[in-house]
Amino acid sequence: MPTITKLYTMKEVAEHNSDDDCWIVVDGKVYDVTSYLDDHPGGADVLISATGKDATEEFEDAGHSKDARNQMKDYCIGELDPTPPIPEMEVFRKDDLLSSYFTSKTAKVWAIPAAVTVLGVSVVAAIIYARKK
Structure with missing residues (x-):
């Protein structure tokens, strides 16, 4: 046996x-x-x-x-034991993923520079458009 x-x-x-x-x-x-x-x-x-x-x-x-x-x-x-351990899965709801992105430190750090960039591009585009008229 x-x-x-x-x-x-x-x-x-x-x-x-x-x-x-x-x-x-x-x-x-x-x-x-x-x-x-x-x-x-x-x-x-x-x-x-x-x-x-x-x-x-x-x-x-x-x-x-x-x-x-x-x-x-x-x-x-x-x-x-030759079988590798299975990592635990994290389960998120869609709205949790979106809210966690906007509350994360990374999103906060990039929010102001991104807003300034969008505003700057808009102003430059408006000036160029105004000059062409």
């Missing part, structure tokens, strides 16, 4: 980011290395600096042996 693997989100992994509760991700697998901190040959600080995040690059850069990779199996608690 196949083993069911627990899936974790990166948000869940990030919550385990202390020396009392230390999770890391390496190659898409989630490891609880809390009990291994004192035994890590590179020192606990190396694992603590990688806790709560994807440490694949740091792990590969350190050049771990085949024995170290086999030993990791003892600390594997699941896999990183």
